[in-house]
Amino acid sequence: MAFSLQPVQVKSMQTPAARHLQLNNPHMNNTQSTAPFPAARFIKEIGRGKNGARSLSRGDACDLYAAMLDGRVSDLEMGGILLAMRIKGESVAEIAGFLDAAEASFTSISIPSENRQQYAPIVIPSYNGSRHMANLTPLLALLLAREGVPVLLHGVSTDPGRVTSAEIFQALGHAPCSSVEQVQTCFKQQVPAFMPIDALAPKMARLLAMRRTLGVRNSTHTLVKIIQPFAVPALRLTSYTHPEYLEMLSAYFMTTAAAERGDVFLMRGTEGETVANARKAQKIDWFHAATQTTLVEKQLIAEEPPMLPEHADAQTTSAWIKQALAQQDLVPKPIEEQVEQCLMVSKALHAQHHTDAN
Structure with missing residues (x-):
């Protein structure tokens, strides 16, 4: 066009x-x-x-x-x-x-100059939750945030039959953010900010909720996983479930996405979530300035199963996450590797943005 x-x-x-x-x-x-x-x-x-x-x-x-x-x-x-x-x-x-x-339908989030760390913000969409495995998306966010990364999670608060990141954060004592100011306060405190889609992009939330009426997902379920809510370049963690979306999203990030909006990690979702599978690492592709690089290869054979929560409910998962934050050896290797890759790219993206700005 x-x-x-x-x-x-x-x-x-x-x-x-x-x-x-x-x-x-x-x-x-x-x-x-x-x-x-x-x-x-x-x-x-x-x-x-x-x-x-x-x-x-x-x-x-x-x-x-x-x-x-x-x-x-x-x-x-x-x-x-x-x-x-x-x-x-x-x-x-x-x-x-x-x-x-x-x-264009919602207000972007700025990073206060006095709070700018050495990392570009990381955006983690969380719209699926988990049915079978423990949802460890909050663990990923907490590990990144304590390194000084501004981490924004956005998603749904509840989903019948699933355990959402919002419910786990609530069990951990982290209240959801309803304003940009609250998000910025979380960044200052080096904790992840979880913002429900109703607060971040209420117009999109209305279309998302039409799943309850029609019984099937719609295009908005894809869009919420790739929005970039920041006024500065950010790293987006994005997942797909069906192979045709891998093809379409890869083509979009390679040929059409604006490079000045930041970088993207694309992986097959863990029950739809963007956290690495604790038992067997998925392939993670990094999209940067119209180039595609594989950062993590797909693990074909699972190693010795890590010690994971016995049950997938929010209380059990939150208690285990507290343990993992205190005992690094409890963090599954695929998630450790995902954190390392996120830190590397987020730091490089921040440095590049400040070099370009000067």
């Missing part, structure tokens, strides 16, 4: 993604319309089944998703769009356009 520069007035509260988009995309402007959005022409393109459907351009995808976020699409059309995309699958251009609109 061709982009033409348009002189616009940019509000200071906008995300870097929103500012970039408005300067380069004539589809976006500062005036939020409340008029109903006619979505039939888009449904006609994407609703022809897996083989007959055509993908939207980045600009059209941005327009459509922005209208969905603003509540300008009727319930009937919304259901049609969500199910059509579920069947068709998102293209790179569509996921880019959706993400443009998504990141």
Whole structure:
């Protein structure tokens, strides 16, 4: 799609993604319309089944998703769009356009200058929780934060039948953040900040919750795992479950994602979470400035099983995490290696950003 520069007035509260988009995309402007959005022409393109459907351009995808976020699409059309995309699958251009609109819909998080450490912030989405294994995403976050990394987790507070990171943090005595100021306080105290998606991006939370009505996930479940909420470059930990999403997300991060927004680690999820599997390490790919590097190779044979929580409930998991934080030898090797890679890239990203800024 061709982009033409348009002189616009940019509000200071906008995300870097929103500012970039408005300067380069004539589809976006500062005036939020409340008029109903006619979505039939888009449904006609994407609703022809897996083989007959055509993908939207980045600009059209941005327009459509922005209208969905603003509540300008009727319930009937919304259901049609969500199910059509579920069947068709998102293209790179569509996921880019959706993400443009998504990141323009919420206020970005800044890192106070007096609190800037030697690390770029790390973003950990947590939307799956666990059913069988203990959810060790909070352990990963706590290990990174105590090294001085600004760590933001965002996700759902509860999920029936699963143990969420929010529930484990609650058991650990860490309250969720409802404001940017509370997030920044956590960074100063060198503890992870968990912000529910309802507080971070309420418009996205509304679309995410439509899973309860439709019974299936929608594109927003992919988008929340790749948003970059910071005003500075950050390292995003991202996971996938189905192989087709590995292909699509890899192509997006290689060809389309803005390098100035930071780097990405992409791995197969541990029950959907971005923490390394404690029993057998997954492959972790690092995307940096349109290059892809494998940092961790997939472990084919599990080593001697580490000592893990006996049960997956929040209380048992939180008690075990406290032990692991006090006894480093309890931390599973795959998670230790993941922490090391995160620290290395986060530190390099921070140094590069400050070199570029100067």
